[in-house]
Amino acid sequence: MKFIPTTPADVEKLKARAKVLKRRHNIKHREALERASREAGYAHWHHVSICQAESERAVMGASLAFLCSSIQKDAIKGETHYIGDPWPLRFVVFANGSKDAALLDITARQALILVEGGQEREFSINEDGPLPVIAWHGRFEVESDVVVITQDPTGASVRMSVDPAALLDAIDRSSAREGDDEDDGLFVHDMDEPASGELLEMVLNGTGLVPITAEIAQSLVDSGYTSEQVAEATAAGAQYSPSRHSIFYPPESSF
Numbered sequence: 001m002k003f004i005p006t007t008p009a010d011v012e013k014l015k016a017r018a019k020v021l022k023r024r025h026n027i028k029h030r031e032a033l034e035r036a037s038r039e040a041g042y043a044h045w046h047h048v049s050i051c052q053a054e055s056e057r058a059v060m061g062a063s064l065a066f067l068c069s070s071i072q073k074d075a076i077k078g079e080t081h082y083i084g085d086p087w088p089l090r091f092v093v094f095a096n097g098s099k100d101a102a103l104l105d106i107t108a109r110q111a112l113i114l115v116e117g118g119q120e121r122e123f124s125i126n127e128d129g130p131l132p133v134i135a136w137h138g139r140f141e142v143e144s145d146v147v148v149i150t151q152d153p154t155g156a157s158v159r160m161s162v163d164p165a166a167l168l169d170a171i172d173r174s175s176a177r178e179g180d181d182e183d184d185g186l187f188v189h190d191m192d193e194p195a196s197g198e199l200l201e202m203v204l205n206g207t208g209l210v211p212i213t214a215e216i217a218q219s220l221v222d223s224g225y226t227s228e229q230v231a232e233a234t235a236a237g238a239q240y241s242p243s244r245h246s247i248f249y250p251p252e253s254s255f
Contacts, residue, residue: 003069014040017036021035065127067093071083071115076115080163081093081101082167084173086175091104092106098161100160102160105136110134111139113138113151137152138150142162146161147159147160217230
């Protein structure tokens, strides 16, 4: 039987649907539960119970695969999610409200297509080891309000519309580290502001960044960076943002 992510709220909805079916068709309660389960894609009512129990275990284990399965389910319903997390990898998973969804590795710019045009895509995430092993579908770029995924090995592209502000906020959350002294409230970037659009392009595409030359390194030191910080950043592949006069780690870098 196929695993279907199932929450207690899902179970209550099925029970409510069963009551409607029972009255409409004058059938027994058990038969109504079976019909409601099949309508929702389950094999039978016991399948619902099994999936709910498995879902609870998956949540307790913080399974990335379970999160992706849950996002698939919500994306097909047309729901919207933008989730960013730094563990177990720096990722963003989103459902755009138009029945598309994907998991993005912000550091390596790799993408896993979860839903495309309302159709689920099969995916493989092995979480037996300390870090998940993911069979990525390809790489991604961001073009304004669209995530473009170029698939391996065909080179075929998939375009998914996104809310740039929500995506950038999720990327910010994916950069958080345990112990960061930050407000837990969500700051929403105003994408009508040029600075926010510029930051999004910098985060994902490296737009406007230049290599750190000796002259730039000295100007950074003069503005308050230590020479050790600049040297370490340069060695790690960081670049310089002239508009922000700051060191900037592009997605490909390790930091």
